[in-house]
Amino acid sequence: MMTPQVITPQQMQQILQQQVLSPQQLQVLLQQQQALMLQQQQLQEFYKKQQEQVHLQLLQQQHAGIKQQSKEQVSQAQQLAFQQQLMQVQQLQQQHLLNLQRQGLLTIQPGQSPLSLHSLTQGMIPAELQQLWKEVTNAHVKEENNNNNNNGSSGGAGGGGSSNGHRGLDLSSPAPTKNPLLNHHAVTNGQYMGLKRECSTLEDHSHHNHPLFGHGVCKWPGCEGVFDDFHTFLKHLNGEHALDDRSTAQCRVQMQVVQQLELQLAKDKERLQAMMTHLHVKSTEPKATPQPLNLVSSITLSKTAPAASPPLSLPQTPTTPTTPLTPLSQAHSVITPNSLHSVGPMRRRYSDKYSMPISPDIVQNKEFYMNAEVRPPFTYASLIRQAILESPEMQLTLNEIYNWFTRMFAYFRRNAATWKGAVRTNLSLHKCFVRVEDEYGSYWTIDDEEFKRGRHVQRGRRRKCPANESLDDSPALVKNIQTSLAYGPALSAAFQASMAENNIPLYTTASIGSPSLNSLANAIREEMNGALDHGNSNGSDSSPGRSPLPAMHHISVKEEPLDPEDHEGPLSLVTTANHSPDFDHHRDYEDDQGNDDML
């Protein structure tokens, strides 16, 4: 939800330059440091883990013999791994930031990106940090008295340093108006909360997890005192690390350590981004930003090099559904002129243009489209496909498709008649949409292979010279087939695809090369039964009450008599079969309503 924010260089400087420290502030700092140290540990652990993972992945890749690294060949597993890693980054960062915020140390300031840190303290390595620690612990007094004008340490490349002149943040002075970067709220709150929390912290942490006491060792930076029990440690803590100048200085340095780690995190994230770009995996990193990523640039970005800084640096404001207007206003500055026109046909195709899945974009801009009444730059076919793919069972009734449209796109909350008609037309017209019937009704699935073939509209059918109609003796355009016949080999692949697509909705169109995969969904489900019961609840309106899986279905295959090439697919072979309807589940068709004219 929220975007990663890091203490800005300016903020850091502010903090570091504070020379006049009131006792309260010192206490606050002390308290903050405890948390910071904890975070430092977390970050360090994380870095280790991350690097291990990256190495592992690279190794795997090499072992797998993917040497040319053809971009399309990123395996599903790799994608999964990457995504997990991404999530880890995000989670860790969010957690970190939350902590910082809670400490009153940091307030979110939209418009500042982690990347801005790069200008600051570039190459600081642990050795330097340690050195820094030594200096501080040994010569703290000197430093205290001296550094009014230096940034307090090594890395301070200054990054703008706009507020350098304001040292001595005196908390006793009521309004820090001169320090726009040091948020008033943070300071005052930090003071109160810091004091209040100090008491509780010490109690809470008692015995078990005092962040400064672990494995019988005092974890105060630079101190490695060993203590048998917690009380001894406490004594030590209160004695050796009491509230004095030295401790304060150490605290400041500790902040810098944290800053370094954050910087490193930013770097690693960038590296990750570059890796993914290289492997052609679209990044989920920017999260569901309310802003639409500029579609054009995002395309070119993924096509070319990570030259331009990726959307990573977007200064997102955390939006909630309660602020639907925000994205709208933003839209006008960011989105392409194309998508801006809320009216008019969506001429600009997106999906097949670059043989790119639209999924990432849809997902990335999900929030935006949900709130802003902007016409999505995707074709109806792409959208329908997305709806179906997102559904837990890869199948939707018409009404569910409608609902998906209205839910996901503000734009489709009006002119229902128009776009619903278009949806129906598309469903009928496009070969890739397969209608399946069971005894309870019909729903739509997608034959993704067909979709990817690009020839969406079945031409053969379209101009089937009405006069000639009689030539076609075949009973109907619909054949009933039993899905689970004759698909043995394809099954596992299909299974994989299905699983992958359900687990990683972002990468739904990862290439899996067996024909008619998605129309096999039912067969797959039969095989797996409940196994496929992913908790992907949110995905689509597919009726909540729909029981596991219908036993058997009829699949309506759009026949294409004029197109001989189509006999390659197994679908054309199958014949009619019927199956027992063992289930008495109800698909609630009427789950919807109210969508139609929600204004």
Next chain:
DNA sequence: CGAGTTATAAACAAAT
């Protein structure tokens, strides 16, 4: 310019 694609509208049929 022509072919192909897409959106839109409308007519129609079948199902609900």
Next chain:
DNA sequence: TATTTGTTTATAACTC
């Protein structure tokens, strides 16, 4: 009977 669902045709706008 009215509505929903599905199919088909026509046409305009657009791209390549």
